[in-house]
Amino acid sequence: MAPVRLDEALFASPDPSNTPPSNSRTVSVGIVVQKYGGSSVSDAASIKRVAQRIVATKKAGHDVVVVVSAMGDTTDELLDLAHEVSPLPDGREMDMLLTAGERISMALLAMAIGNLGQQAQSFTGSQAGVITDSVHGKAKIIDVTPGRIRKAVGEGAVAIVAGFQGVSQDSKDITTLGRGGSDTTAVALAAALDAEVCEIYTDVDGIFTADPRIVPNARRIPLLSYEETLEMAANGAKILHLRCVEYARRNLMPIHVRSSFSTKEGTWVLSTERIAERLADEVPTEQEASVMEQAIISGVAHDRSESKITVVGVPDKVGEAARIFEVLAEAQINIDMIVQNVSAAATGLTDISFTLPRADGQTAMTALARLKDEVGYAQLQYDDGVGKVSLIGAGMRTNPGISARFFKSIADAGVNIEMISTSEIRISVVVNEAQIDDAVSAAHAAFDLEADEVEAVVYGGTGR
Ligand code: ASP
Ligand code: MG
Secondary structure, three states: OOOOOHHHHHHHOOOHHHOOOOOOOOOOOOEEEEEEOHHHHOOHHHHHHHHHHHHHHHHOOOEEEEEEOOOOOHHHHHHHHHHHHOOOOOHHHHHHHHHHHHHHHHHHHHHHHHHOOOOEEEEOOOOOOEEEOOOOOOOOEEEEOOHHHHHHHHOOOEEEEEOOEEEEOOOOOEEEOOOOOHHHHHHHHHHHOOOOEEEEEEOOOOOEOOOOOOOOOOOEOOEEEHHHHHHHHHOOOOOOOHHHHHHHHHHOOOEEEEEOOOOOOOEEEEOHHHHHHHHHHOOOOHHHHHHHHOOOOOEEEEEOOEEEEEEEEEEOOOOHHHHHHHHHHHOOOOOOOEEEOOOOOOOOEEEEEEEEEHHHHHHHHHHHHOOHHHHOOOEEEEEOOEEEEEEEOHHHHHOOOHHHHHHHHHHHOOOOOOEEEEEOOEEEEEEEHHHHHHHHHHHHHHOOOOOOOOOOOOOOOOOO
């Protein structure tokens, strides 16, 4: 399927999908926040294309606030450069450096929009009022005071805001929100501006039942609840930044995830109530109706970013597990799954395995090694050849037999399950990393998630 030519598609009629689904049919002229990821602004031609799209939204009567990421792989290149000059770059300087990426794209985008005869002004995160704590590299937004953005928009301009950055309330230093943080900037601004919708533009047509790079006939999910989207984001689906979904859920901000390379409807992320309203009060599209009716399972997510540590031969005594996980907590490491085996009767020893972000593997091993004498375990094993496959769906709560079907599909694909964990609406398994694709495809097929024809088009290259 060839990507739609935007210049033909966009100017034919105002884009009707800029308003969130609701039961009111009034024509709205509220604020729309649009976020464009790095793959949507990777070169001058892309920036001009995005500029056209923004101007079209403005012409359709909306006030537009745009959040933009750094061009293409700029952030990675800046990171590499930093590590060339210093093995352990200072956090403050790293944030100074990385935020330059977004400054480049925001200024170029403002120029491109200006060139189309539409007034536009760019703002850094700090100028846009994004106030954070002072943790460099993963700052949290504590307040958004977008006075200058409101003023610019009130004067008829399109406001362009640099994503993924803010300013620390205490130190007044520039901070970044962590990789992929522009999504969070967009939702936080949308909430502060009381926008109608936050549109997240990416290089695929929305959120799919599995990564289309693995399962080519994955289906676009038309409507998805915040809870399911959170599980997807937390379990490796790279489509949205986790914190952005948390923020949207708290503020009931509708998110529309869609491609900047086409004008197709994407995925609406909404509250369960809003989804029910839409299905009941409005005539859902045929696809929405058929998908939602049987939507016990929404999709299959996978994650290649974790590794597994096993503490072998832990004495089966009160307090040993607490001690091990205390040490990891002190090292600021987030643990995902934990499995403790039944201890062998003969020895009274047990094994404890857990998964954690691969990036924290070294820190965790060092911290645990220091504990060897105190706890008296036999040895530590480190395995970074693992991956996680997760089945997600709100319908799991009320439908029995989902785990059995999931595990059977994985077994039939010849894949061994190493660990299992569940939430109310998710089942995850840890498998050999080399077999992730097989497990994802098998589970996807077992729950009949395939589209009748291939509908997923991957327009960009980086998955963001
Ligand atoms: N440019 C930053 C990154 O690549 C932020 C973002 O894209 O959201 O992580
Ligand atoms: Mg990026």
